[in-house]
Amino acid sequence: MTNQLNTTLLQWMQVVMRHSMRNLILFTKDRNSSMAMINALFRVHYKGKCGVSDLGDHLGVSNAAASQMLEKMVQQGLVARIEDPQDRRNKLISLTPEGNVLVRESMEARQGWLTELVDLLSPAEQEQIQTSLQLLIDKTATLDQKNI
Amino acid sequence: MTNQLNTTLLQWMQVVMRHSMRNLILFTKDRNSSMAMINALFRVHYKGKCGVSDLGDHLGVSNAAASQMLEKMVQQGLVARIEDPQDRRNKLISLTPEGNVLVRESMEARQGWLTELVDLLSPAEQEQIQTSLQLLIDKTATLDQKNI
C-alpha cells in the first residue's frame, strides 16, 4: 500500500493527467463531443456490444440520459444500435468504423508530448521502458479478466 | 514516429484511460465539481500562481467563464484569489490546503486498480518498472522546462 512503485505510478499518472487532460477537453469541444461520449466509445471499444442501461450505469447517469446521448451518437454515425435477436427488449450498441476512428484520434490528440518524450530516450532506455510497460499492460489484462 | 515504444505507450494510455476516466467522472459528480475545475486545480498545482485569463486559455473558454468558475472555487475554498501587488489588474490564483487535498483525492479516486495491479507483480518486476517510470517522469520534467 505504501509501496514505492505505487507512489511512482501515482506520480506518473499525475504527469499523464497534466499533459493529456487539457488536450482531451479541447478535443471533445472541437469534435462536438463530450467526456461522456468519449468514455462511452471507449467502453464499447473495449467491451464490444453493450446495452443502453449498461452504458448509463457506467457513466453514472439514468438510462434516459444514456438513450438520449446514444441517439445523438447514432446520428453522428459513431455507434450502431441494433435490436438483440435473443431478447428484443435489448439494444446492442457497437462501434461503427467512424466510432473507431474517433477512439483512435482521441488517443492521438493526447499523444503529442509522448513522441517528444520518446525522442529524449536512448535506444537502451526505450527498450527497458518498453518491456516494463508491456508487463503492466499484460498484467492489467489478467486483472481485467477476473473483474469481467 | 512508428516507434515501437510509442505504440506501447499509446496502448498503456488506453489502459489507463479505460480504468481511470470513469472514476474521475464519478468523482467530479460526487464532489459537485467538474472536469474543468479539476483540470484548473491541476494547472495551478503544477504552475503555482496563475492569472484568470491564463486559466481560461488553458481550458479553452472565455475569461468570463474562467472568472465565474473561479468565483465558485473560491467560495468552495479550493483556491485563493489575491491581487498581484506588482500589477493590480492581475489576480493570482493559488491552491488552498483544501484545494491540495482535492488534487490528491482526485488522483486516489483513479488509483484503486493500480494497487491491485502492483500486487500482481513480483518484487523484481516492481523494481524494474519503478526504474522505468522514474525515468519517464524525470525526462518529462526536462521536457517541461523547455516548454515553460
Added chain:
DNA sequence: CTTTATAGTTTAGCGCGCTTAACTATTTAG
C-alpha cells in the same frame, strides 16, 4: 494629462444534458 490597452467582473440570454414521469414493446411468472 489624456488615450489606449489590459485584466477581470457582471449581466442577460442561450443551449445542452440531466432527471422524472409517462409510455411502448417484449419477456417472464403465475
Added chain:
DNA sequence: CTAAATAGTTAAGCGCGCTAAACTATAAAG
C-alpha cells in the same frame, strides 16, 4: 392468458456553464 418485470424511448422542465457585451479598475503610451 393475464400480470408483473424489464429495456428502452419520449417529453417536460430545470439547472449549469458558456458566450457576448457592457462595465470597473489599473497600467502603459503618446
